[in-house]
Amino acid sequence: MTIKVTSVGLKGLEGYRVQVEVKIKTGTESMVIVGLPDASVKESRERVVAALGHFDVDVTDQKVVVNLSPSEQKKNGPLFDLAIAIAALKELHMIKGEIPTDAAFIGALSLDGTVVKAEGMLPALIAAKGLGIKKAYLPYDPTIPIHMLQGLECVVVQHIEEVVQHLEGQQLLPFHHTLTSNDQIPLFTNSHHKDFQHVIGHEQAKRALEIAAAGEHNVLMSGPPGCGKSLLAETFPSILPTLTNQAQLEVMSLYQLAGERRSHFQNAPYRNPHHSASSVSIIGGGSSPRPGEISLAHRGVLFLDEIAEFTKKTIDMLRQPLETGQVTISRAHSTVTYPSSFILIGAMNPCPCGFLGSNDYYCTCSQKQIQTYRNRLSGPIFDRLDILLSLKSINLDQPSKIQESSLDIRTRVEIARQLQYRRYQSEISNAKIPFEVMTQTSPLTRDQQKMLSSVAAKQNWSNRVQIKIIRLARTISDLGGEDKITDTAIWEAMTLRRWGLHKQQAVARET
Numbered sequence: 239m240t241i242k243v244t245s246v247g248l249k250g251l252e253g254y255r256v257q258v259e260v261k262i263k264t265g266t267e268s269m270v271i272v273g274l275p276d277a278s279v280k281e282s283r284e285r286v287v288a289a290l291g292h293f294d295v296d297v298t299d300q301k302v303v304v305n306l307s308p309s310e311q312k313k314n315g316p317l318f319d320l321a322i323a324i325a326a327l328k329e330l331h332m333i334k335g336e337i338p339t340d341a342a343f344i345g346a347l348s349l350d351g352t353v354v355k356a357e358g359m360l361p362a363l364i365a366a367k368g369l370g371i372k373k374a375y376l377p378y379d380p381t382i383p384i385h386m387l388q389g390l391e392c393v394v395v396q397h398i399e400e401v402v403q404h405l406e407g408q409q410l411l412p413f414h415h416t417l418t419s420n421d422q423i424p425l426f427t428n429s430h431h432k433d434f435q436h437v438i439g440h441e442q443a444k445r446a447l448e449i450a451a452a453g454e455h456n457v458l459m460s461g462p463p464g465c466g467k468s469l470l471a472e473t474f475p476s477i478l479p480t481l482t483n484q485a486q487l488e489v490m491s492l493y494q495l496a497g498e499r500r501s502h503f504q505n506a507p508y509r510n511p512h513h514s515a516s517s518v519s520i521i522g523g524g525s526s527p528r529p530g531e532i533s534l535a536h537r538g539v540l541f542l543d544e545i546a547e548f549t550k551k552t553i554d555m556l557r558q559p560l561e562t563g564q565v566t567i568s569r570a571h572s573t574v575t576y577p578s579s580f581i582l583i584g585a586m587n588p589c590p591c592g593f594l595g596s597n598d599y600y601c602t603c604s605q606k607q608i609q610t611y612r613n614r615l616s617g618p619i620f621d622r623l624d625i626l627l628s629l630k631s632i633n634l635d636q637p638s639k640i641q642e643s644s645l646d647i648r649t650r651v652e653i654a655r656q657l658q659y660r661r662y663q664s665e666i667s668n669a670k671i672p673f674e675v676m677t678q679t680s681p682l683t684r685d686q687q688k689m690l691s692s693v694a695a696k697q698n699w700s701n702r703v704q705i706k707i708i709r710l711a712r713t714i715s716d717l718g719g720e721d722k723i724t725d726t727a728i729w730e731a732m733t734l735r736r737w738g739l740h741k742q743q744a745v746a747r748e749t
């Protein structure tokens with residue numbers, strides 16, 4: 239009878255159940271693995287055979303056939319080593335008891351039988367939980383938050399012999415540190431070195447960024463060099479709410495797949511790629527597709543400083559992720575999808591020289607140069623930006639006044655987020671919720687619809703921009719604790735959209 243053992247394979251961040259089947263029969267000494275294995279899976283032959291030698295089993299003059307099902311799905315990585323070895327030991331009658339069908343075996347093997355960690359273990363465990371698997375055997379990895387995988391019993395082992403002993407009914411000593419009630423991870427770890435109370439002036443921009451944080455809205459800031467665009471963007475993560483357990487697991491999984499280290503997973507990620515970065519590094523890809531910057535910014539912030547200096551191709555590739563919250567990367571041998579739900583903050587100068595609209599310097603750019611510079615951002619990208627901010631330089635000699643701290647702003651943002659979560663019965667914000675759901679929960683009155691349509695006709699706003707304004711108004715109402723969208727919120731939302739780069743274009747100098 240063919241022995242079957244369960245493991246988990248990965249396709250991007252998505253996991254699927256893999257049935258490892260092993261059949262050992264008399265024949266030429268060999269070990270064959272079928273089921274579209276890549277090189278790293280094929281190499282498990284030598285690791286598994288060496289580990290089996292620890293049990294003094296003899297596979298000489300025997301042919302070992304390993305089938306990884308589903309056979310049409312390409313397998314990669316050494317995560318199946320442990321499952322193949324356990325199935326082989328069961329086929330060789332070294333394991334007497336039954337192997338539970340709801341248990342998964344995840345991990346690589348060394349030549350002496352030690353179970354070692356491999357890339358992608360955390361997303362594999364999360365996938366196992368979603369597939370209804372109740373128990374998982376895995377090696378010790380301090381970067382895996384086992385205490386957050388509720389509903390999945392994790393059996394941490396050091397050696398394959400411990401797995402066999404546990405399957406035979408022997409108890410194992412707990413190998414990983416178990417959190418107690420006095421040893422919980424703090425709700426918020428303040429790793430931010432910048433605080434809004436240290437930002438002088440820019441009251442309108444601070445209000446706009448508070449709205450953006452509360453509803454996860456995208457922002458584009460324009461202003462002369464040194465006016466504070468980068469400072470505001472770098473301070474923005476300090477007002478974002480702490481990530482939920484599910485969000486933390488998603489972020490940890492993406493960083494593991496990308497091979498990047500990160501601390502403070504309770505805080506929203508912040509990514510700031512340089513404008514010389516390639517489109518592959520921003521979007522993700524490669525021969526074996528890996529997450530890009532937009533996926534590493536998932537549940538957090540992607541700040542594109544000097545956004546007009548990025549290639550037009552790269553910026554336009556952001557259309558799908560901004561609309562759907564995920565990116566699909568297609569290659570000849572595989573197609574993977576990574577989550578990429580982030581807040582986009584862009585910063586740019588108003589013109590090539592940077593001083594259009596400045597009170598201190600004279601702009602030397604022609605109308606054609608200004609228009610060419612602005613056309614680096616296409617119309618569809620503009621439509622996907624919720625808030626357009628026009629910043630001015632601040633006089634540092636102005637009388638100082640007490641500035642609100644990031645903690646005070648973050649408190650209001652968290653309250654607004656909780657209102658949205660309760661309204662939509664899910665951890666989703668106003669900027670991400672399907673519009674038909676928003677219209678059902680927060681419909682506009684007839685007068686409000688007429689007011690918005692009238693202004694939209696004058697401003698030549700597309701339907702997408704009008705929907706963005708309604709989403710903004712809903713967030714502004716949430717910050718005010720209102721159950722319905724108010725007229726004041728709609729006016730403020732239209733102001734945030736109207737006073738942007740178009741204001742500066744009107745004062746461009748003709749030459």
